[in-house]
Amino acid sequence: IVLTQSPGTLSLSPGERVTLSCRASQSVRSSYLAWYQQKPGQAPRLVIYDASSRATGIPDRFSGSGSGTDFTLTISRLEPEDFAVYYCQQYGSTPYTFGQGTKLEIK
C-alpha cells in the first residue's frame, strides 16, 4: 500500500491549527494507520495509532481521524515543539509502509 502525504511542507505559526493528510492507494484494513513525529537527529515518536488513538503522553491537541483510504492528523493549536516531520504508517497489511512525510516548519 502506497501512502501519499500532503502537503510536503507547511509553514505555520505557533497557535495555528493544522491538518495533515495521508491518502492510501488502497483501503487500510481496520483503520490500522499511525502517525509519527520526527525531529532532526531523533528517532520517530508515535503520536496516533489505530487512526484516532493517542499514544501515551501525547497531548490532546493532537487528534487523528479517517478510515478506508483517507486519514488526517490535526494539531489544534501548534506549540513550538510541534514543528517537525510527520509520517503516517499503515500496518493493516505487509509490507508495513510509511508515507514520505510532511514537514511542519515555523513561519
Added chain:
Amino acid sequence: QVQLVQSGSEMKKPGASVKVSCQVSGYRFTDYHLHWVRQAPGQGLEWMGWINTNTGNPTYAQGFTGRFVFSLDASVSAAYLQISSLRAEDAAVYYCARRITVAARPVYEIWGQGTKVTVSS
C-alpha cells in the same frame, strides 16, 4: 526503564559487512518482537521486517532479502541486523523498534536511538 540501545555509528567500505546491535532493557526480551526500520539520508522511513524474539524466526520485507540478516542472542537480550556486501545505497540510519504495549499492533512506541551506517571507499 524500557530502552532499546543500539550500537554506534559505523563507517564501512563497499563490499564489507556490518552488524548493528539492539540491546533491550526494562522488560522481558521475549515479550515483544523487534522490528527494523531504515531511513536513508534525507528520506523517509522504510520497514525492513521483524524478528520473533521467542523463536528467532525472521521476516523480511521485499528488498531486504539476501544480504540482510536479523538475529538474536536472547541470553543477553539483544537483536542484531547484519548487512553483507555493503553498497552505497545501504547508507542510512537503521532503527530497531518495539510495538506499543496497549494493543498487539506493529506500531512502534519504543525506538532505539538509531545506528548510522556510512558506506564509502
